[in-house]
Amino acid sequence: MDTIETFLDAMFAPYPATPRLTEARGELRAMMEDAYNDAIAHGKTHNEAVGQVITDFGNLEELAPVLGITADIRPDDAPQDAAAGSGAPAEPSRPSFPVVTLPEAQALAQAKRSTASTLARAVSTFVCAPALLIALTSLTGTGWIAISNNTATFIGVAFTLLLVGLGVVMLVQRRAAFSSVHHLIEGRFTPDPVVTAWAARERLNHETARTRRLAIAVFLWIVSALPILAASMLGSTQGSPSGLSGVGVAISLAIIATGLSIYLPASWASSTYTTLTHPGGSGGYSSYRPDGEEDEDPLVGFVASIYWPATVAIYLLWSFIFTAWAISWIIWPIAGIMFGIFASARAAWRRTH
DSSP: OHHHHHHHHHHHTTSOOOHHHHHHHHHHHHHHHHHHHHHHHTTOOHHHHHHHHHHHHOOHHHHHHHHTOHHHHOGGGSOOHHHHHTTOOOOOOOOOOOBOOHHHHHHHHHHHHHHHHHHHHHHHHHHHTTHHHHHHHHHTTTTSSOSOHHHHHHHHHHHHHHHHHHHHHHHHHHHHTTGGGHHHHTTOSBOOHHHHHHHHHHHHHTHHHHHHHHHHHHHHHHHTTHHHHHHHHHHHHHTOHHHHHHHHHHHHHHHHHHHHHHHGGGOHHHHHHHHHHOSSSGGGOOOOOTTOSOSSTTHHHHHHHHHHHHHHHHHHHHHHHHTOHHHHTTHHHHHHHHHHHHHHHHHHHHHTO
């Protein structure tokens, strides 16, 4: 444990050895030792355990509100009584939120874990919603199906709206699972180092599975362009490019949805860690997100719940208003690739923060 002792010496070196700071140093050392012993019990090596403890407890600025030493290490942040006495306008005080407890954090993790599959199904449903509409409207007039363009459009739109409605219902039902921890989702809490350490361990314990699933999903998102290219080449050879291209887009959407359904159920631990350690501002102060759900965490799920319905609306408006069925399908491979890039970049960012 000499490494932790040396680290604590360096952490508190810039500050005077006041009785309160000495007491806080002892409290922090006890927390770090508990986290170290827990990491060892979970099979980590000494170096891995020390590195994890330092990562979880290495920022004294963030731990100061929890340890009650903010005034000791940041005296300039103390209330400006002198300014108030001189008649200068006082800045409005920020709300002080209660410290998150371990049972609350565990309830949040359980809610995310139990609803991860629901989130994946909802997002995948949004992605697949326009697939039938694209395929049917592209195939009409090519001899592949014996229905009129109006009939194909009606069937496709009805199917799209049905799937979008089904996805929205699933998201609403999922939201109900977070009713008891809604204040955590909104960031109305102060982080606790013990809870942070627990969340970090949960994320680490499930990181291998998440990384493996992410790799599979990214591979699927990359190859999702192949059906479009293959259908276009085959269609050009047979003289009906638009029909086969639409089928290729539908297949590509199915591949993208498959990647999302593989990845999202494995992201609950990482999402829990992000929610518990980034409550919307330093010191545990929230920025009050209006959606009331995790736009982080996962952020991919929240963005997808808006991104894909908006894409459907744009596609339908473009197609109907400008009668552009032969070309409007291009919005789907573009939207799919852009979403894949966003999801991959977001995952990479979260792994490094």
